Amino acid sequence: MKTCTSCLLPETHETIEFDENNKCNICKAQDYKKTNIDYEKKKIELDELIKKYKGKYNYDCIVPFSGGKDSTYALYYIINNLKLKPLVIRFDHGFLRQNLEDNVKRCQRKLGFDMITFTPNWKIVQKLMLRSFLDKGDFCWHCHTGIFSYPMWISIEKNIPLIFWGEKQSEYTAYYSFDDEEEVDEKRFNRFINLGVTADDMYLRLNGEVEKRDLLPFSYPHIEMLKKIKSKSVCLGSYISWNPKKQSELIKKELGWKGDEVENVPPEYDYEKIECYMQGVRDYIKYLKRGYSRPSHLSAIDLRNKVITKEKAKENIKLYEGKRPYSLDLFLKFIGLNENEFSEVIKEHVVSPNKFSNIKNENAKKPHDFDQWSKEGKANRDFSNKTFKDWKSNL
Numbered sequence: 001m002k003t004c005t006s007c008l009l010p011e012t013h014e015t016i017e018f019d020e021n022n023k024c025n026i027c028k029a030q031d032y033k034k035t036n037i038d039y040e041k042k043k044i045e046l047d048e049l050i051k052k053y054k055g056k057y058n059y060d061c062i063v064p065f066s067g068g069k070d071s072t073y074a075l076y077y078i079i080n081n082l083k084l085k086p087l088v089i090r091f092d093h094g095f096l097r098q099n100l101e102d103n104v105k106r107c108q109r110k111l112g113f114d115m116i117t118f119t120p121n122w123k124i125v126q127k128l129m130l131r132s133f134l135d136k137g138d139f140c141w142h143c144h145t146g147i148f149s150y151p152m153w154i155s156i157e158k159n160i161p162l163i164f165w166g167e168k169q170s171e172y173t174a175y176y177s178f179d180d181e182e183e184v185d186e187k188r189f190n191r192f193i194n195l196g197v198t199a200d201d202m203y204l205r206l207n208g209e210v211e212k213r214d215l216l217p218f219s220y221p222h223i224e225m226l227k228k229i230k231s232k233s234v235c236l237g238s239y240i241s242w243n244p245k246k247q248s249e250l251i252k253k254e255l256g257w258k259g260d261e262v263e264n265v266p267p268e269y270d271y272e273k274i275e276c277y278m279q280g281v282r283d284y285i286k287y288l289k290r291g292y293s294r295p296s297h298l299s300a301i302d303l304r305n306k307v308i309t310k311e312k313a314k315e316n317i318k319l320y321e322g323k324r325p326y327s328l329d330l331f332l333k334f335i336g337l338n339e340n341e342f343s344e345v346i347k348e349h350v351v352s353p354n355k356f357s358n359i360k361n362e363n364a365k366k367p368h369d370f371d372q373w374s375k376e377g378k379a380n381r382d383f384s385n386k387t388f389k390d391w392k393s394n395l
């Protein structure tokens with residue numbers, strides 16, 4: 001596959017394009033950010049924005065929060081630097097890990113804030129994961145949509161117009177340029193968050209298996225409702241420079257935030273994606289579909305920031321990508337597929353010119369907390385009397 005001469009990302013990366021020297025548009029956007037974005041000016045814009053909301057509502061803003069590095073840093077900055085009183089909203093996708101819960105607890109004690117956690121019905125989540133995986137080769141629809149839409153409902157319900165998200169999408173893809181304000185609205189939601197499937201579409205796809213109201217936490221509120229509260233939903237990363245590596249060092253020091261081991265991720269990146277025990281499967285699926293996964297993504301960021309060499313990046317990619325994760329067995333039990341069926345589904349979603357045959361016959365290391373991961377809630381599919389095709393067509 002063709003790869004970027006600067007960051008090594010392959011041509012199967014979302015929105016990537018190459019110039020005549022094979023340098024990619026994501027690298028160029030980062031060059032642009034470093035030379036053209038005036039963060040001093042942006043900080044003044046941020047202060048002006050805050051003035052409009054501070055002290056005028058029961059809470060100054062909403063902060064959607066997973067407990068991962070980006071939202072923890074955002075929350076730290078909002079309370080510590082901006083001196084705002086946030087309402088923190090947490091969407092529990094079903095796969096939170098113990099170390100993350102401990103981080104959240106420490107963060108609550110050190111910073112002090114009110115928090116609401118919402119956990120959707122597991123039985124519905126299971127159906128959504130299966131449908132989304134079969135149709136899109138990506139099982140995380142409930143998580144993508146829930147994380148971005150649920151806090152919007154709370155903002156309406158509690159009349160808190162200002163919402164602060166973490167990093168801009170333009171850090172990693174070219175759906176938006178750095179000059180775009182990148183308001184976190186329905187347009188952005190439909191552009192790359194929801195896999196092109198709205199809650200109404202999902203309702204039809206599920207063919208009577210759930211009620212319409214079951215999908216409300218995953219649906220984007222109507223624009224008129226948001227206009228009524230004068231909703232303003234923005235990325236903190238539009239106003240301050242975003243550097244995950246430095247920010248995770250800071251939250252480790254200031255909040256006692258701890259990194260964790262993640263399947264198929266080199267240990268020096270212990271700050272990345274520690275919030276979900278299905279992360280190993282998600283990255284494995286990406287590897288099978290696109291021929292690369294998280295070590296490539298992390299190396300690309302480090303190469304652009306000139307903190308690793310290409311040799312080290314290539315070594316990490318070779319050593320960590322594409323090994324069969326422990327979480328795969330759990331995933332298959334949760335959605336009721338066997339591994340051959342899993343492969344059949346992935347084959348339909350392989351991104352050219354990657355080939356499915358790139359599969360490695362190696363297992364990843366068993367994660368230290370694997371035995372703690374909840375294995376409750378397996379799908380009760382009857383494998384005995386139907387072929388996969390028949391079963392799938394009747395779903």
Ligand SMILES: [Zn+2]
Nearest residue numbers: 004007024027
């Ligand atoms: Zn690049």
